[in-house]
Amino acid sequence: MVGTPLWSLGTKRPGWHRQRGATSIIVVVFLSLIISAMALAWFVGRAAVHKHEVQTAADSVAQSAALVLQRDGMGFANRIETYRPAWEGNTISQLPTLPALDMRYDAATKLLNITATVDRPLQAQVPGLGQPPGLRVRGVSQVQVHLEELTDVNRNIPKLVLVLDYSGSMDASFGGGQTRLQALRSAVNTLLDMNLEIHYGLVLYSDDVLGTVAVSDNSVAAIRGAIGRGSANMTCSSCGLNRAGELLRATDVKGRHVLIVSDGLPNNGGGTGGMTTAADRLRMNDDTTVLSLEIKSTGAGLEAVMKRVAGPKGDPDGNDPGHYFAASNSAALRDTFREIVANILCTAGPLAPAPVRQPDGSYLIYTFLRDAGGAESPVHDQHGVSNPRAASYDQATQMLRIPYAPDCEKIVDRAASLVVRYDQPAFSQ
Numbered sequence: 001m002v003g004t005p006l007w008s009l010g011t012k013r014p015g016w017h018r019q020r021g022a023t024s025i026i027v028v029v030f031l032s033l034i035i036s037a038m039a040l041a042w043f044v045g046r047a048a049v050h051k052h053e054v055q056t057a058a059d060s061v062a063q064s065a066a067l068v069l070q071r072d073g074m075g076f077a078n079r080i081e082t083y084r085p086a087w088e089g090n091t092i093s094q095l096p097t098l099p100a101l102d103m104r105y106d107a108a109t110k111l112l113n114i115t116a117t118v119d120r121p122l123q124a125q126v127p128g129l130g131q132p133p134g135l136r137v138r139g140v141s142q143v144q145v146h147l148e149e150l151t152d153v154n155r156n157i158p159k160l161v162l163v164l165d166y167s168g169s170m171d172a173s174f175g176g177g178q179t180r181l182q183a184l185r186s187a188v189n190t191l192l193d194m195n196l197e198i199h200y201g202l203v204l205y206s207d208d209v210l211g212t213v214a215v216s217d218n219s220v221a222a223i224r225g226a227i228g229r230g231s232a233n234m235t236c237s238s239c240g241l242n243r244a245g246e247l248l249r250a251t252d253v254k255g256r257h258v259l260i261v262s263d264g265l266p267n268n269g270g271g272t273g274g275m276t277t278a279a280d281r282l283r284m285n286d287d288t289t290v291l292s293l294e295i296k297s298t299g300a301g302l303e304a305v306m307k308r309v310a311g312p313k314g315d316p317d318g319n320d321p322g323h324y325f326a327a328s329n330s331a332a333l334r335d336t337f338r339e340i341v342a343n344i345l346c347t348a349g350p351l352a353p354a355p356v357r358q359p360d361g362s363y364l365i366y367t368f369l370r371d372a373g374g375a376e377s378p379v380h381d382q383h384g385v386s387n388p389r390a391a392s393y394d395q396a397t398q399m400l401r402i403p404y405a406p407d408c409e410k411i412v413d414r415a416a417s418l419v420v421r422y423d424q425p426a427f428s429q
Contacts, residue, residue, distance in 0.1 A: 051137045054118045060429070061099050062116035064262075066143040066425035069114065070366045071388065073376035073419075105147060112147040112421070113428065115140065142428040143357040144320075146353070149370070150418040153348045153402065153411045159215050159347035160344065161201035161221070161247055162188065163240040165262035165295075166210055166231045169401060172297065175329050180263055180295050183330040185227050191337045192220050196405065201247045202226055207234030207268050209243045211399075215251050236269035237262060241278035241309075245286050256288040257344050262307065263295035265302055272305045279309035279318060287313045289323065291340055296328040312396055322392060339382040343392065343401040346408035348418050350398035355422045357395070364423055367391040367400065369407060369416040376419060380404035391420075 003371065017040040021150045038336040145329045161322040170181040178186070192200070201215035210232060213222045237260065244258045282288040293304040303326070310323035325340060327333040355363045366388040378388040382403040391400045402408050410416040 003212065005306065045183050050122060051139070054120055054137050055139035055141070058099065058118040058141040059115045061101075061113055061118070061187060062141040062143040063425055063427070065116065066145050069112075069324075070145060070421045070425070073368045073378065073388070074370075074374070078167070102139075110146060112145045113142055114145065114425075115142045117306055131267075133412045143425045144428050145425050146355075146422050148349075148351055148420040148422075150420065151414070153346050153408055153418070156343050157197055157199060157217075158257055159199045159201065159248060159251050160257045160259060160341070161203060161215060161244040163203045163205065163244050163258055163260040164227070165206075165235060165237070165240075165260075166189070166204045166229070167235040167262070167264065168231055168233050169207040169235070169264045169297070170231050170295075174295070174333075176331075178330055180297075182233055183333050184261060184295070184327075187337045188227055188332065189224065189334045190334050191341060192224060194338070194341070196341055198341060198345065199251075201244070203240045203243045203247070204229070205236055205240030205243070206232030207236050207239075209239050212243060212247065215288065230407070234268040235262065235264055235266045236274075237266035237292050238269040238274035238278040241282060241290075245278070245282050245288070248282075248286060248288055249402065250310050253287040255344075256286065256313070257291065258282055258288055259291045259293060259340060260306075261293045261295065262302065262306070275305060276308055276318070280316070283311055283313055283315050283318070289313050289344070290318070291323045291344075293333075293336060293340065294326040294353060295333065296326055313396065315396070322394060335382065339403060343403060345405060346402040346411075347394075347397075347399045348391075348411070349400050351400065351420065351422065352398065354395070354398050355393060356424075363393045365389065365393055365400070365401075366421045368419045368421075369410060370419045371416050379407050379418075 015180050073263055100117040100119075102117070103112060104115075105112050118139045119136060120138075122137050140168075164184060166181070170184065171179050174180040174183045178184075199215050199217050200213070202211070202213035202219070204210040204212070204226065211226050211229065213219050229371055241258065241260060242262075248256045248258070260279075266272055270277070279290050282290055289312045290309055292310040294302050294306045306326075307321070307324045308318045311318040311320035312323065322343075325336045327336045351365075355365055358364055367379045367390070368388060369379060371378050378386040379390050379402060381387045381390040384404060384406075390404070391402050393400055400418075402411075402418070407416075411418055
C-alpha cells in the first residue's frame with residue numbers, strides 16, 4: 001500500500017488557508033455593504049417620514065391661518081395662539097415656534113395667497129454614525145382665499161311702496177297689549193323716524209284699496225296721517241299689489257320695490273291666484289322687486305303664498321328666501337322693517353368669481369370694514385351687533401346687501417372699504 005507522503009500534505013495546507021481567508025474578507029465586505037445599505041435605507045426612510053411630518057405641519061398651519069383670517073380679519077392670522085387649536089390636533093410634528101407666514105394678494109386673480117414655511121433640523125441618525133451635521137427638512141404650503149376689496153356701494157335712492165293689510169283680522173291681539181294693526185302702525189312710524197334716503201309710497205287695502213300716498217321724497221307726513229285710519233273687512237291682496245304697480249309706473253324704473261304686509265290669506269280679488277299673478281306682473285313687467293312680510297297668526301296658512309310672491313325684479317316665479325320675512329310679535333315686526341329697508345338701501349359688488357353655494361344652501365362669506373390705517377373690524381347686523389357673516393348675498397345679481405346703515409355710510413364717505421373673503425380656503429396647485 002502506498003501512502004501519501006507527509007511532505008505532500010504539508011505543501012497543500014498553506015494554500016487552503018489563503019483561500020479561506022479571502023472568502024472571509026469577501027463575506028465581511030459584503031455584509032458591511034448590506035449593513036451600510038440597510039442603514040442608508042433606514043436613514044432615507046426616516047428622512048422621508050420627517051419630511052412628511054414637516055409638510056403636514058406646514059399644510060395645517062397655512063389652512064388654519066386662512067380660516068382664522070376669514071373669520072377674524074387681517075392681523076389675527078399672525079398670532080399663533082389664535083389658530084393654534086385649529087392645527088395642533090392635526091399636525092404630526094409639534095412646532096415649538098411660530099412658522100413663517102407670508103401673505104400676498106394677487107389683484108389679477110383676486111386671490112390672497114397665504115404661505116406657511118416650516119424649516120427644521122433633520123431628526124434622523126444613521127446607525128453607527130450618529131446625526132449628520134447641517135441636514136434640514138423644509139415644508140412649504142400655500143393656501144388661497146378669494147378676496148375682494150370694494151370701495152363703492154350702490155346708493156340709488158330706492159322707491160318703496162308699503163302695501164299694508166287693513167282687513168278685519170288685523171284687529172286681533174299681537175301681544176304686549178297691542179293689536180296687529182297697532183303694532184304695524186308703530187313699526188311703520190319707527191321706520192319713518194329713521195330718516196332714510198328712501199322715497200316712500202303707500203297702499204292700504206282690505207276688500208279693496210282704502211287709501212294711497214304717491215311715491216315721492218316728501219311723502220312721510222302723508223303716510224303718517226293715512227295709517228291712522230281703522231281696518232275694514234275682507235282681504236284683497238291683489239288689489240293692493242295692482243295699485244302699487246300703478247304708483248310705481250309713475251316713477252322711473254330704477255330702484256322700484258314693493259313690501260306687502262299681511263296676516264292672512266286673500267279671500268277676495270281672485271284669492272291666492274290673483275295675488276301671485278299681481279306679484280308676477282310687478283316683477284316681470286314693472287321692474288319691481290317684491291318683498292313680503294308675514295305677520296304670524298295661528299292657523300293662517302299664509303307662509304307658502306307669501307314666499308311665492310317674493311323675489312327680485314325679473315324673477316318669473318318668486319319663492320326667493322332672501323325676500324320673504326316674518327314677525328310674530330311687535331318688537332320683531334319693528335326689527336324686521338329695519339332689516340328690510342337696510343337690505344334695499346345699500347348693496348356692494350358684484351363678487352367675481354361668484355361665491356360657491358354650500359351644501360346647506362348658504363354662502364361662506366365674511367365681510368369687514370378696513371379703515372385708512374389698514375385695521376379691520378367686522379360689519380354689523382341690522383341690530384348693530386358685530387358679525388362678519390351679516391352681509392347677505394343675492395345670487396341673481398352677485399351683489400352683497402349690507403344690513404347696517406352706518407357701515408354703508410362709512411363706505412360712501414370713503415372712511416372705510418369693504419373687505420370680502422369667501423369660499424373655503426383651497427391649497428394652490
